[in-house]
Amino acid sequence: MAKNKVALTAGGPAGSGVFTIGAMFARSVQKLGLWVYYTADYASLIKGGHNSCYVRAEPEEIHSQIKLSDILVAIDKLTVQKHFEGLSHEGALIYDSSSFEINDIDMSKRRDIKIFAIPFTKLGRDLGDKIYGNIVAVGAVSALVNHPLEKLYVALEKQFGAKKGSEVVEINKKAAKLGYDYLKENYKGVSFKVTLEEIKNQPTLLLSGNEAACIGAIKAGVKLVAEYPMTPSSSILSFMAANENKYNIVVKHTEDEIAAMNMLTGAGMTGARCMTGTSGGGFALMTEAIGMAGLSETPCVIFESQRTGPSTGMPTYTEQSDLRFAMHASQGEFPRLIVAPGDVEEAFYESFKIFNLCDRVQTPGIVLLDKHLSESSRTVKVFDTSKLKVERGKLMTNEQMAKATAFKRYELTADGISPRCIPGQPNGMHVSSSYEHDETGWTTEESAMRIAQVDKRARKLLAIKDEEIAPKLYGDADADLTIVSWGSNKGMVLEAMKFLKNEGLKVNFLQILWVLPFPTKKVTEILSKAKKTLMVEQNHDAQMRGVIREFTGINIKETLLKYDGRPIDPEDIYFRAKEVLK
Amino acid sequence: MTTVAELSNKHTVQWCPGCGDFPILIALKQAIAATGLNPKDIVVVSGIGCSGKTPHYLNTYGLESLHGRGLAAATGVQLANPKLKVIAVGGDGDGLGIGLGHFIHSCRRNVNITYIIFDNMVYGLTKGQTSPTSRKGFKTSSTPHGAIEHPINPVALALAADATFVARGFSGKLEHLTNLVKEAILHKGFSFIDVLQPCISYNHEQTYEFYNKAAYDLGATKGWKADNVEKAFKKAYEWGEKIPIGIFFQEKRSTYDDELPQDKDVPVALQPIDNVDITVMYDKYL
Numbered sequence: 001m002a003k004n005k006v007a008l009t010a011g012g013p014a015g016s017g018v019f020t021i022g023a024m025f026a027r028s029v030q031k032l033g034l035w036v037y038y039t040a041d042y043a044s045l046i047k048g049g050h051n052s053c054y055v056r057a058e059p060e061e062i063h064s065q066i067k068l069s070d071i072l073v074a075i076d077k078l079t080v081q082k083h084f085e086g087l088s089h090e091g092a093l094i095y096d097s098s099s100f101e102i103n104d105i106d107m108s109k110r111r112d113i114k115i116f117a118i119p120f121t122k123l124g125r126d127l128g129d130k131i132y133g134n135i136v137a138v139g140a141v142s143a144l145v146n147h148p149l150e151k152l153y154v155a156l157e158k159q160f161g162a163k164k165g166s167e168v169v170e171i172n173k174k175a176a177k178l179g180y181d182y183l184k185e186n187y188k189g190v191s192f193k194v195t196l197e198e199i200k201n202q203p204t205l206l207l208s209g210n211e212a213a214c215i216g217a218i219k220a221g222v223k224l225v226a227e228y229p230m231t232p233s234s235s236i237l238s239f240m241a242a243n244e245n246k247y248n249i250v251v252k253h254t255e256d257e258i259a260a261m262n263m264l265t266g267a268g269m270t271g272a273r274c275m276t277g278t279s280g281g282g283f284a285l286m287t288e289a290i291g292m293a294g295l296s297e298t299p300c301v302i303f304e305s306q307r308t309g310p311s312t313g314m315p316t317y318t319e320q321s322d323l324r325f326a327m328h329a330s331q332g333e334f335p336r337l338i339v340a341p342g343d344v345e346e347a348f349y350e351s352f353k354i355f356n357l358c359d360r361v362q363t364p365g366i367v368l369l370d371k372h373l374s375e376s377s378r379t380v381k382v383f384d385t386s387k388l389k390v391e392r393g394k395l396m397t398n399e400q401m402a403k404a405t406a407f408k409r410y411e412l413t414a415d416g417i418s419p420r421c422i423p424g425q426p427n428g429m430h431v432s433s434s435y436e437h438d439e440t441g442w443t444t445e446e447s448a449m450r451i452a453q454v455d456k457r458a459r460k461l462l463a464i465k466d467e468e469i470a471p472k473l474y475g476d477a478d479a480d481l482t483i484v485s486w487g488s489n490k491g492m493v494l495e496a497m498k499f500l501k502n503e504g505l506k507v508n509f510l511q512i513l514w515v516l517p518f519p520t521k522k523v524t525e526i527l528s529k530a531k532k533t534l535m536v537e538q539n540h541d542a543q544m545r546g547v548i549r550e551f552t553g554i555n556i557k558e559t560l561l562k563y564d565g566r567p568i569d570p571e572d573i574y575f576r577a578k579e580v581l582k
Numbered sequence: 583m584t585t586v587a588e589l590s591n592k593h594t595v596q597w598c599p600g601c602g603d604f605p606i607l608i609a610l611k612q613a614i615a616a617t618g619l620n621p622k623d624i625v626v627v628s629g630i631g632c633s634g635k636t637p638h639y640l641n642t643y644g645l646e647s648l649h650g651r652g653l654a655a656a657t658g659v660q661l662a663n664p665k666l667k668v669i670a671v672g673g674d675g676d677g678l679g680i681g682l683g684h685f686i687h688s689c690r691r692n693v694n695i696t697y698i699i700f701d702n703m704v705y706g707l708t709k710g711q712t713s714p715t716s717r718k719g720f721k722t723s724s725t726p727h728g729a730i731e732h733p734i735n736p737v738a739l740a741l742a743a744d745a746t747f748v749a750r751g752f753s754g755k756l757e758h759l760t761n762l763v764k765e766a767i768l769h770k771g772f773s774f775i776d777v778l779q780p781c782i783s784y785n786h787e788q789t790y791e792f793y794n795k796a797a798y799d800l801g802a803t804k805g806w807k808a809d810n811v812e813k814a815f816k817k818a819y820e821w822g823e824k825i826p827i828g829i830f831f832q833e834k835r836s837t838y839d840d841e842l843p844q845d846k847d848v849p850v851a852l853q854p855i856d857n858v859d860i861t862v863m864y865d866k867y868l
Contacts (some may be wrong), residue, residue: 158866205867215863221855224662243863248844248853250661255687259654262647266627266658269645272851274662292648382864390856422851423625423643423659423666431637431644434630442593442638443646 004034004059006145006194007066009083010137011052012075014045017134020159021073022053024138026206027155028147029057030379033201037062037491039376041566044231044315050078059199063343063378064491067569070194071144073137075120080105087113090193094140094183096133098122116140116187123178132175139179147196152176205380209347209373209488210277213303214239215383216351217275218247221390222301224274225251226263228282231315232371233305236277261286261293261302264364268298269432271395271422273355277303280322281312287329290364294334296432297410297418297457299358299393303351305369306487308565317565318371320487320538323547326366327516333454335461337365338515339469342490344378346513352388357468360393361460362420368515370538372567373488394419401425408439412452416459461517469519473526475508481581482530484556486512486544488567489536495570500577507577512544524552534558534580536573584621586611591641602753602779602790603632603700607639609756610669610698613763614642624667627656629681631673631707633700650681653688656695663849664694664839667767674701678714678734689743692771694837698763699736699774700753702781703788710784720787736776737830738818741811747773748814748831752797753780754790758827765829771837778827793825800828808832 008025012018019040026038034057042051054065068088074080074095080102084093090112095102098119107113118140124133135156142152153173160168207215214236227237241251254260260276267274278286283304293300306322308314326338337357341347351367358365394417401407401421409430411418418439421428430441436453438444475497485493493509500507510526512519527533527548535545535556540563549555560576562568589611597603614624624642628634630649637644643666647655656670677685677699688695704722705711711724715736719728740748747769751759759777766773778797780789800806800817803826808814814831844850 203868205864207867211867215860218863219858219860221858223850223853223855224658226658245843246862247858248850250842250844250850252657252661254654255683258651259657259684259687262651262654263658263661265647266645266655266660267662267851268658269625270659270662270666270849270851272662273855274658288648289651292651296645383860385860424623424663424852426622429622429641429643431646433638433644433646434648435646441644443635 002194004057004196004199006071006196007054007056007069008071008073008141009052009054009069009086010073010075011050011079011083013047014042014049014051015047016075017131018051018075019053020134021138022055024135024152024155024159025141026055026377027158028142028152029055029196030204030206031151031154032147032196033199034059034196035061035204036206036379037064037376038206038378039065039372042316050082052079052083063494064570065567066495067571071141073141076100077102084110084113090114092116092144092192094118094137094144096120096137114190114192116144116183118179118182120179123182124175127171127175127178132172135172135175136179139176140183142176143180143183144192145194145196149176149180203382205382206377207344207380208235208375208377209341209344209369210235210305210375211239212344212347213341213351213367213369216348217301217355218243218249219385219388220352220355221273222275222355223249223272224267225249225276226254226260226267226274227277228254228257228260230279230282232307232374233277233279233303235375236303257282257285258289261289264300265289265292265296265298268293268300269422275301275303277305279305279307280309280325283322283325283329291330291332291334292434293364294330294336294457295434295436297362298432299362299364301354301358301365301367303367303369305371305374307371314565316371318488318538318567319563319565320370321540321543321563323368323515323543326368327547334457335361335363336516337361337363338368339513340368340487340515341373342487342511342513343373344380347373348383350513356391357464359391359395360417361463362393362417363460368487370487376488393417396421396425396428398425401428404428409441410437410439410453412439412456415463416456417463464517466519466521469514469517470522471513471519471526472511473508474511476506477508479506479508479531481507481532481534481577482510482527483507483534483536483573483577484510484512484548485536487538489538492568492570493536493573496573496577499570499574505578505581515547518547518551520551523548524554527552527554532558532580534560534577536560536568538562538568583618584615586615589614589621589641591639593638595639596635597632598783600782601632602702602781605753605756605759606698606700606777606779607636609759609763611640612760613767616764617767619667623665624669625659627652627659627668627670629672629676631676633671633673633676636671650676650679651684652676653681653684653695653697657688657693660693660695661839663851665849668695669767670695670697672697672699673706674699674703674713674715675705678736682714686739686743688772689740689745689774691838692746692835694771694839696766696773699776700779701736701776702779702785704781704785706781706784735818738815740774741814741818741831745774746771746833746835747829749775749829750827751775751777752793752827753777754793755797755827758799762829769832771835778825796823796825797827798824800826800830
């Protein structure tokens with residue numbers, strides 16, 4: 001019997017509520033004190049097709065999905081066909097026996113699977129509507145793993161209580177109990193390898209990368225969000241809109257991404273902390289205005305959640321192929337900040353941090369997410385905000401400006417950073433301009449001033465300290481293999497390291513977190529000592545490998561690259577690492 | 583009280599001598615002076631083109647945005663700090679070509695911005711190509727056989743997009759234009775003025791002489807009231823021997839920032855952000 005370790009996949013057509021099954025199960029096992037990971041796979045349509053979600057829970061901290069599931073919940077036949085081979089040994093298939101038969105599916109290779117025929121739809125309909133069938137299914141899962149129904153009830157209250165009222169909660173509780181009782185009564189004496197029990201744990205938050213990034217931005221005091229919806233960043237817009245009143249944030253769904261980014265050049269000028277969210281296609285439309293923010297030295301933050309490109313690509317699937325694009329977007333040269341969080345915690349802390357750094361160096365910053373991080377949820381320790389302090393850099397106060405004489409917005413200072421005033425303040429009138437300018441903001445094409453202003457802007461990045469952009473090293477410094485990766489791969493690499501460690505293999509992991517400014521010194525130091533190296537990325541061209549080579553001169557020979565839109569699994573990394581170690 | 587002199591700065595204006603932009607700049611200064619606004623509370627936003635240089639010639643805050651993007655940038659300023667007076671300027675190529683989308687959305691949004699298009703019906707700064715307001719058949723370096731498309735009618739377009747203040751001015755009638763700009767600035771909501779403005783370098787058809795002959799003041803027309811959108815449409819299409827200038831349409835409607843649900847006492851740009859409490863969001867995730 002495996003205690004408190006479980007992985008579940010649920011599948012069905014879009015619009016069938018399959019994600020509710022995963023979300024309710026995830027929330028209820030979080031209530032047991034377990035660490036939880038949740039992710040979903042869906043296509044770019046609203047009804048039909050095939051969607052699936054995945055929940056994994058364990059008593060120790062977990063970082064990502066693994067390949068096999070112990071439980072498969074099937075709302076339709078296609079789910080059984082697509083996923084039964086992904087069940088672990090003696091895994092359970094729970095299917096909706098009131099809507100389809102599985103007799104004609106050849107499962108002869110997997111006689112170990114335990115099959116539970118539960119009439120979700122029928123039981124749901126008995127309660128008045130087939131939509132309750134999904135909760136019937138979650139109830140049946142609870143029975144299978146001996147998971148107390150009370151925890152599921154709490155999850156249902158959280159899900160439906162505030163939005164739909166107690167009546168809806170009650171009927172869903174009934175549905176859960178129906179499923180629970182049905183399995184218990186009809187499969188008496190059938191044992192299952194997984195049981196779940198409550199454990200003692202500190203309180204956790206179960207939330208997605210996008211949610212954590214938004215909370216980080218709100219903590220940083222973001223006051224204007226201008227965005228156009230685009231998967232997988234749309235939930236940033238809706239999250240901010242849902243919180244616009246509570247935090248006094250102006251949230252504008254703009255006519256397009258060009259407007260969104262240009263609005264930031266205006267909002268940033270007023271002193272408001274401002275941001276946008278987008279994916280690659282929208283980011284492409286923003287590029288000209290990103291340069292405008294760079295030249296006019298206007299702080300603002302762009303959350304770019306990468307998906308499968310180029311062009312429309314595979315809109316709901318993950319990739320890490322916008323790295324070079326983010327680094328070079330817009331004509332000309334100007335300093336920019338880029339951070340690529342690897343998990344939910346980093347999505348929160350680094351999003352907070354980038355607002356401070358953008359204010360400090362007065363330039364645009366990019367939080368480079370990917371779909372797998374943006375839309376997957378994980379339990380994390382409650383955020384520690386005790387050390388988070390808002391710092392506005394050289395933003396002038398009204399008192400300072402009242403005394404200012406001959407104020408120059410683009411003054412050539414030693415550190416390249418000029419005092420910044422905002423409209424409404426006296427004695428600081430200037431033009432924030434897309435043209436090259438002199439110290440006052442007046443357009444110039446004169447050679448000495450052009451050089452001075454380019455140098456000044458470039459110099460600003462020196463105000464960022466090495467420790468603020470440091471990469472992270474996990475595992476022993478003295479390892480036989482160093483895996484190098486970034487973004488959401490972090491979770492899968494950490495999981496792979498658990499497997500490798502179990503076999504006594506000495507592997508460590510270098511995570512590139514800040515991309516610009518690039519942490520050249522630290523990365524060089526670590527990689528120059530590494531015995532063997534393996535680059536893991538979700539793209540075809542090994543973009544980060546090229547970036548590392550560009551900054552450090554070190555070429556990582558071995559790669560594991562995936563670009564089918566699906567996240568890399570820890571097992572893939574484990575096998576590749578063993579190959580490289582051979 | 584702000585004077586025209588206080589609104590002027592030391593910079594030499596870099597338009598062609600005789601350009602129709604000069605009177606617009608003067609009208610703008612006179613209108614600002616007449617409204618009594620404090621220059622530190624004004625942001626003049628432009629796109630790119632000859633008109634784009636305008637913010638540099640005014641002693642106010644300014645934002646010279648990208649080509650076509652003046653209104654988007656201006657909206658960012660206005661929504662972040664509605665206590666500022668935001669005046670956007672742009673050319674016909676800038677505002678009705680590359681930036682047309684922002685124009686229509688700004689109209690329907692009724693964002694509290696005054697928008698002046700310097701409409702010379704030709705591209706000036708790129709040396710004389712056809713513009714969205716060039717007449718069909720207009721020969722330029724990009725249309726040597728004559729423009730094939732019908733021109734955009736900016737006044738009719740603004741009316742169709744539900745702008746709450748729609749006017750047309752002529753840069754050859756300074757006093758009239760000054761009054762229009764003043765009315766536009768005082769209007770609460772999106773106030774649009776299409777200013778007919780000769781380009782002495784690249785447009786030899788729509789000249790001072792042409793407009794001086796044709797332009798007549800709607801305000802001085804007996805019985806004219808700018809409160810009927812259908813009548814305004816009809817007037818908007820009057821073009822040729824007679825060209826109406828003045829206010830075509832004006833109505834009161836709540837502005838975009840009026841309808842924002844957030845706390846309005848202090849503009850969001852000026853609200854303190856040192857100690858934001860995020861824990862109230864946690865319950866959903868615990």
